[in-house]
Amino acid sequence: MTLGRALSVSLVGLTGHLVEVEAQLAGGIPGLSLVGLPDAALSEARDRVRAAVTSCGLDWPSRRITVNLTPAALPKAGSGFDLAIAVATMVGARACPAQSAARTVHLGELGLDGRLRPVRGVLPAVAAAVAAGYPRVVVAAADAPEAALVPGADVVAAVSLAQVLREYGADVAVPGATAVARLEPDRGRDPARGDLSDVVGQHAARHALEVAAAGGHHLLMTGPPGTGKTMLASRLPGLLPDLDDADAVEVTAIHSVAGTFRPGDGLLRRPPFEDPHHTATPAAVIGGGSGLPRPGAASRAHRGVLFMDEAPQFAPRVMQTLRQPLEHGELVLHRAGGTARYPARFQLVMAANPCPCGNAVGKGLDCTCRPVERRRYFARLSGPLLDRVDLQVDVLPVTRLDRRSGPGESTAEVAARVAEARARAARRLAGTGWRSNAEVSGRWLRGPGAPGDTRAVDQGLDRGTLSLRGADRVLRVAWTLADLAGIAAPRDREITRAVSLRTRGQAL
Numbered sequence: 001m002t003l004g005r006a007l008s009v010s011l012v013g014l015t016g017h018l019v020e021v022e023a024q025l026a027g028g029i030p031g032l033s034l035v036g037l038p039d040a041a042l043s044e045a046r047d048r049v050r051a052a053v054t055s056c057g058l059d060w061p062s063r064r065i066t067v068n069l070t071p072a073a074l075p076k077a078g079s080g081f082d083l084a085i086a087v088a089t090m091v092g093a094r095a096c097p098a099q100s101a102a103r104t105v106h107l108g109e110l111g112l113d114g115r116l117r118p119v120r121g122v123l124p125a126v127a128a129a130v131a132a133g134y135p136r137v138v139v140a141a142a143d144a145p146e147a148a149l150v151p152g153a154d155v156v157a158a159v160s161l162a163q164v165l166r167e168y169g170a171d172v173a174v175p176g177a178t179a180v181a182r183l184e185p186d187r188g189r190d191p192a193r194g195d196l197s198d199v200v201g202q203h204a205a206r207h208a209l210e211v212a213a214a215g216g217h218h219l220l221m222t223g224p225p226g227t228g229k230t231m232l233a234s235r236l237p238g239l240l241p242d243l244d245d246a247d248a249v250e251v252t253a254i255h256s257v258a259g260t261f262r263p264g265d266g267l268l269r270r271p272p273f274e275d276p277h278h279t280a281t282p283a284a285v286i287g288g289g290s291g292l293p294r295p296g297a298a299s300r301a302h303r304g305v306l307f308m309d310e311a312p313q314f315a316p317r318v319m320q321t322l323r324q325p326l327e328h329g330e331l332v333l334h335r336a337g338g339t340a341r342y343p344a345r346f347q348l349v350m351a352a353n354p355c356p357c358g359n360a361v362g363k364g365l366d367c368t369c370r371p372v373e374r375r376r377y378f379a380r381l382s383g384p385l386l387d388r389v390d391l392q393v394d395v396l397p398v399t400r401l402d403r404r405s406g407p408g409e410s411t412a413e414v415a416a417r418v419a420e421a422r423a424r425a426a427r428r429l430a431g432t433g434w435r436s437n438a439e440v441s442g443r444w445l446r447g448p449g450a451p452g453d454t455r456a457v458d459q460g461l462d463r464g465t466l467s468l469r470g471a472d473r474v475l476r477v478a479w480t481l482a483d484l485a486g487i488a489a490p491r492d493r494e495i496t497r498a499v500s501l502r503t504r505g506q507a508l
Helices: 045-055 082-092 122-131 141-147 161-167 203-215 229-239 245-258 282-286 316-320 323-328 371-378 400-404 411-428 455-463 468-485 492-502
Strands: 002-012 015-026 031-035 064-070 105-107 136-140 154-158 219-222 305-308 330-335 338-343 347-352 391-394
Touching (some): 002 082, 002 338, 015 082, 015 122, 045 082, 082 161, 122 136, 122 141, 141 154, 203 219, 203 229, 203 391, 203 411, 203 468, 229 305, 229 347, 229 411, 245 338, 323 330, 391 492, 455 468, 455 492
Parallel strands (some): 002 105, 105 136, 136 154, 219 347
Antiparallel strands (some): 002 015, 015 064, 330 338
């Protein structure tokens, strides 16, 4: 009986766990069995590994092979364990020295011809290996640029299994195989292509967008078709500052697991923008899938913007699933295959028509909807969800005067003011762990530095137009208005404007 060992990494959400792959070769009926909670894709590694080894010109051991993935209680998913299983088996068969692969992590899928194929989640997997004290990592050549983004990683790019075994001392010829290319994912349209100056008129909505960018606030825009709601929302990422190093690594790791990362782009430095279609399912928006859940649009929008166009058209179940991440900035997905945690601190932007026909503006004389249809349409956005939205603004039709007024401010001009406001907030919140006004707690808002005159908030609480959560969100917006104005603390004017922005008015 002989035993071979190799190392790999199992991802549960964004958390990587080091996995020891043990291959025992013993007497008995020849065969290969996998133990250690493998999923369906991993169970199929039996056939892939056998074919890859024989394609390299090596003899497959005619023995009973048991491959154990430890820790056994940890779920393992995907085809990224193929290379480690093949190396451990060949070490057990004494095709290469036992100590060669002992401290090297292997990540890669094997093709039947022995070539290494790229896999998802290389960035967080390599980061976990380095953190565990194993910096040397073997990956497919197509994954090498992504793995190299991890500081301290000693990345070995391999084209085939034969190349890896040859490096470990196996007597095998390395064929002149070409590397398997990674399929470049389509991340959708780039919102940075448009400029805020493209928006005609809409001064109130433009200012609401600036406030949302400066404080990280959620935004609801309501208005008839063709007023520029979608155009405004797509310009919001351009107003946000670049991601810092920690956020860039975290966002890139999410997109790596989701399969939407392009290694040639380096770390994702710009805030992401996700705009799912209104037919999207809860699993598509918050994450899910069979086995271990994968990140959805909400997690892919982490530190960026999640835009829900025609929000009332989304299924109520989809909209209700956003309530938890709006409060906590994290999604915890429980499935039969395990529990995964994904960060989801995004800015929610919703656009909605006032009614099914979209003409219930002003007196609504052109609206063809019955009153019950209007109420039912907008009621698809529940009160608890709207209570978590900081800014609610009406986007009215553009007038003839607006068309002749010329272009408004550009994205660069507004982004400069947003950067200054965020810098003021960062200095004020230094040492608290919060990065923007939208993240601060209600206790801090009502603490020693709270503004003294809050009559507008108190009146909203007395009339029932504001909940306690809504009152805190008004104060957060007031602080953002103060940062944009360059003053030390909100005054009565900023608080009044924040209350108006909260209740779908044009208070600007």
